[in-house]
Amino acid sequence: MKKMNVESFNLDHTKVKAPYVRLVGVTEGANGDKVYKYDIRFKQPNKEHMEMAGLHSIEHLMAENIRNHMDNVLDISPMGCQTGFYLSILNNDSYDEALVALEKTLQDVLAADEVPACNEVQCGWAANHSLEGAKSIAEEMLAKKDEWREVF
Numbered sequence: 001m002k003k004m005n006v007e008s009f010n011l012d013h014t015k016v017k018a019p020y021v022r023l024v025g026v027t028e029g030a031n032g033d034k035v036y037k038y039d040i041r042f043k044q045p046n047k048e049h050m051e052m053a054g055l056h057s058i059e060h061l062m063a064e065n066i067r068n069h070m071d072n073v074l075d076i077s078p079m080g081c082q083t084g085f086y087l088s089i090l091n092n093d094s095y096d097e098a099l100v101a102l103e104k105t106l107q108d109v110l111a112a113d114e115v116p117a118c119n120e121v122q123c124g125w126a127a128n129h130s131l132e133g134a135k136s137i138a139e140e141m142l143a144k145k146d147e148w149r150e151v152f
Helices: 052-068 095-111 131-143
Strands: 022-028 033-040 073-079 084-090
Touching: 022 095, 033 052, 033 095, 052 073, 052 084, 052 095, 052 131, 084 095
Parallel strands: none
Antiparallel strands: 022 033, 033 084, 073 084
16 A cells, blocks of 8 residues: 555554554654654444544543643544544653553543533534443443553
8 A cells, every 4th residue: 555644544444453542653843842642542443433422522521631630631632433532742752641641531531420511602513412422432441441552
């Protein structure tokens, strides 16, 4: 296959074994700052996916809560294929810290009694949320946390 500009397009999605957390790459800025990008794969590509309402809610919950557990989080955003998220962290190369922050964040999802910013003022599709769906996704991911380090 032709080498693509997007790292995940060069990943053989038929060979990976979700769930997993893998370092996708490190980008260094002109002043030496480094951005560490992780692929947090919740679902097996081309076999299963997260339903949109649950994915949307877990996105809100993780975006709000992961920053309580790890400094320098730039972004956590869903993949369009609905199988996972990308996590970008500034100047922290600790894979183990990222895993701990993810675990604590998913525990926060299970403990949540509402989805943050789930209203028309703060969200672009406020009607499309499911706290129960988010909790189910988090529960599934946490149940397999011993597999997170194994990509293939």
